[in-house]
Amino acid sequence: QKEVEQDPGPLSVPEGAIVSLNCTYSNSAFQYFMWYRQYSRKGPELLMYTYSSGNKEDGRFTAQVDKSSKYISLFIRDSQPSDSATYLCAMRAGQAGTALIFGKGTTLSVSS
């Protein structure tokens, strides 16, 4: 079993839809959870950062972490065509300076 599992999709939704992206993980030591957005042939861009369990909201984006289930989610409200990208979950156990473990990424396409 891989440390981080993420359905690669692709996921296609109409503009305005609510999108749910998910990752599961097996290492209970992970404490820091991130979502990155990656456009084609570009470096990942940090979207959301969460420490431990709970919810975090930033504009149209909401990140949820459920450590008891080892499950994290990213919700995108009122999705826009510009949201079309690959979304990567990432996590780590240690403090800053520790490498991230990434999911495979989910490719999202939002049609207008």
Place this chain on the structure above:
Amino acid sequence: GAVVSQHPSRVICKSGTSVKIECRSLDFQATTMFWYRQFPKQSLMLMATSNEGSKATYEQGVEKDKFLINHASLTLSTLTVTSAHPEDSSFYICSAPGTGSTDTQYFGPGTRLTVL
């Protein structure tokens, strides 16, 4: 936010040649930088951790003699792919831990290497 640059953004080379990729933190210092490799439709896989002033730490299965890492200063790390072969063709991305409340990593724009 913190900015990390990479150079070159794209390189095409012949099999057997060596290629150097630079990773720079532009507005902050980074004692540690990470090098990842990403194959098409795959996730980022950590190759090595670059440490300023000491040897790099390589992940299992990554040949340290093939992928030479030098962390020359607090703002520069280089990855040299020696005697590149077509199977080394990939997207190479570096990152550096940021400072402040987000306590996470900032990624460079990546370098696409194509070995003919």
